[in-house]
Amino acid sequence: MPAVTSGKILVTGANGYIAVWVVKAFLDKGFFVRGTVRSESKAGHLRSLFKDFGDKFEVVVVEDITKDGAFDEAVVGVDAIAHTASPFHFKAVEPEELIVPAVHGTTGILASALKNAPSVKRIIVTSSCAAVLTPSPDPRVFSEEDWNEASIAEVKEKGKDATPIAKYRASKTLAERAAWDFWSKHKSEVGWDLVVINPPFVFGPFLHEADKPENLNESLRDWYETVVKGTKDKDALANLGSSYVDVRDLGLAHALAVTKEEASGNRIIVSAGPYKWQDFVTAAHKYYPNLPAGNTEYDPAKATHYLVYAPEKQQRLLGIKFRTLEETTKDTLDDFKARGWL
Numbered sequence: 001m002p003a004v005t006s007g008k009i010l011v012t013g014a015n016g017y018i019a020v021w022v023v024k025a026f027l028d029k030g031f032f033v034r035g036t037v038r039s040e041s042k043a044g045h046l047r048s049l050f051k052d053f054g055d056k057f058e059v060v061v062v063e064d065i066t067k068d069g070a071f072d073e074a075v076v077g078v079d080a081i082a083h084t085a086s087p088f089h090f091k092a093v094e095p096e097e098l099i100v101p102a103v104h105g106t107t108g109i110l111a112s113a114l115k116n117a118p119s120v121k122r123i124i125v126t127s128s129c130a131a132v133l134t135p136s137p138d139p140r141v142f143s144e145e146d147w148n149e150a151s152i153a154e155v156k157e158k159g160k161d162a163t164p165i166a167k168y169r170a171s172k173t174l175a176e177r178a179a180w181d182f183w184s185k186h187k188s189e190v191g192w193d194l195v196v197i198n199p200p201f202v203f204g205p206f207l208h209e210a211d212k213p214e215n216l217n218e219s220l221r222d223w224y225e226t227v228v229k230g231t232k233d234k235d236a237l238a239n240l241g242s243s244y245v246d247v248r249d250l251g252l253a254h255a256l257a258v259t260k261e262e263a264s265g266n267r268i269i270v271s272a273g274p275y276k277w278q279d280f281v282t283a284a285h286k287y288y289p290n291l292p293a294g295n296t297e298y299d300p301a302k303a304t305h306y307l308v309y310a311p312e313k314q315q316r317l318l319g320i321k322f323r324t325l326e327e328t329t330k331d332t333l334d335d336f337k338a339r340g341w342l
Contacts, residue, residue, distance in 0.1 A: 001193040003261040004121050008032040010078040012071070012109060013085025014059065015042045017217040018126065018199075020049070020207040021251030022082050027053050029255050036062040036074050036085065045209040065105035071112035079119055080192075080258045083109050084126040086175060088218050090164035095155045098171035106175045110182045113192060120192045122264070124257050127176040129200040129243065129269060130169040133307055143310040144198070144267045148173045176267075195257045196267045199250050200243035200309065203280075204328050205335035213341055223332070226277050227284045228342065230292035238298045241276035242307045246323040256318045263317050270314055272322035274305035283329035288342065291333075 009026045013019050014035025026033050027050060035057070037043050043059040050057040060074050065085055075081065086102045106125060113120050132142050134150050151169035155162045162170075176196055183194040203223050210216050213224045225231045232240070245253075253270045257263045281294035314320060323331075336342050 001121060001261070001264050003263075004080040004258045006030065007079030008034060008077060009258065010034050010036070010074055010081045012036045012062070012065070012074075012081070012083045012105070015046055015208055016084055017206055017208050017220060018202060018247060018250055019082075019084040020046070021247050022084060022126075022254045023050065023057070023251075024207065025251040025255040026082075026258075027056060029259065032056045034058050034060060034074065034078060036060055036071070038063055042209070049207060065108060066101050068108065069112065070105075071109045072116050075109070075112045075117040075120065077119060078117060080122045080124070081109060081113060081117075081120060082124045082126070082254050082258070084254075086126070086172070088168065090168060090218070092164065092167050094160050095162060095167045095170060098167050099155075099174055102171040102175035103178050106179050107182050110179065110186075114186055114190055118191060120190075122258055123192050123194050124254055125176065125179045125194065125196045126254070127179075127196045127198045127267075128169075128172040129198050129271065129307070129309060131173040131176045132198055132269065132309070133169075136306065139304055139306050139308070141308045141310055142269075144269055144313055147177075180267075193264045195263050195265070197250070197253055197257060198267060198269045199245045199253075200271045200307070201245075202247050202250055203244050203332065204247035204323075205331050206247070213336075220332075223280065224336070224341075227280050227329070228291060228333075228336065230281075230294070232277055234295035234297075237278040237281055237295045238276060238303070241274060241279070241303075241305065243271045243274045243305075243309055244325075244328075245270055245272045246328045249320055249322050253314075253318055253320060256320070260317060266313070266317060268314055268317055269309045269311075270318070270320070271309040271311065272325070272328075274308050275325060276300070276303050276305075279325055280329055283326045284333055286326075287330045288333055288337075291342075
């Protein structure tokens with residue numbers, strides 16, 4: 001299906017850490033953007049942030065994404081949709097606290113597009129590598145062919161006693177499966193195609209509203225506490241890690257997934273590469289020597305990475321030149337310093 005190179009983009013959950021950069025990426029490419037937020041109180045920061053774009057940016061309130069027809073009005077007249085709204089935290093008691101809004105929010109916006117948005121040509125769903133990986137004691141390279149069935153099984157078996165991360169991973173896996181199932185069922189009825197973006201952990205400077213580090217989103221708050229405050233011990237710094245992507249590159253990935261025709265119908269992992277926490281600590285200490293040095297005995301050449309993602313599909317379809325770990329670290333710390341957080 002043809003790519004979307006102009007017009008209006010709907011970005012759901014527009015005040016989120018990732019979503020604000022998605023909005024900016026589309027605005028920078030000349031699109032009009034309509035962002036959804038849960039309440040009017042969350043709209044003011046976005047209007048101020050993007051005021052220089054004038055009438056190219058607007059905010060609408062969608063109070064409850066789990067309600068049938070929640071997005072019916074928001075989708076009217078848009079040419080593409082980037083659905084980023086989904087809960088990301090590890091505080092849920094019952095798995096349904098995460099699963100219901102993740103799944104219903106996803107199928108809800110697809111249903112609204114089916115019913116009310118004949119102008120839509122492409123829908124991007126922000127999934128996660130949480131829907132790709134299978135926890136394993138052995139190193140492994142995952143690709144878009146992989147699905148996280150293990151977390152779904154754990155949640156089904158243990159319910160509220162499942163681990164917090166399994167509840168979150170299950171919510172992302174079930175939501176993404178629901179998106180593909182919906183599209184497969186209705187693709188003969190709609191004029192849009194589907195692209196899913198799967199990032200690993202997301203770090204980098206932030207644009208969303210946060211008045212202190214404690215109010216940052218989950219991933220960046222963990223980064224701040226680890227890198228700036230030194231909350232992890234030397235063993236954890238050297239051995240704990242995953243893969244990451246800079247939030248600015250992820251924002252760009254969404255814009256490219258809309259504007260590149262060849263992205264159509266694809267699930268795309270967007271990962272800059274693996275890390276151990278000490279890699280970020282080392283980079284931070286280089287630029288800001290007053291910050292903790294962490295585990296000075298750590299040798300990155302000897303590190304074993306367990307969650308690595310194949311880059312070929314992203315390179316072929318999107319072609320992003322990712323920021324380095326050092327760039328992400330320096331820019332994030334410079335941002336924190338400008339806010340008086342260092």
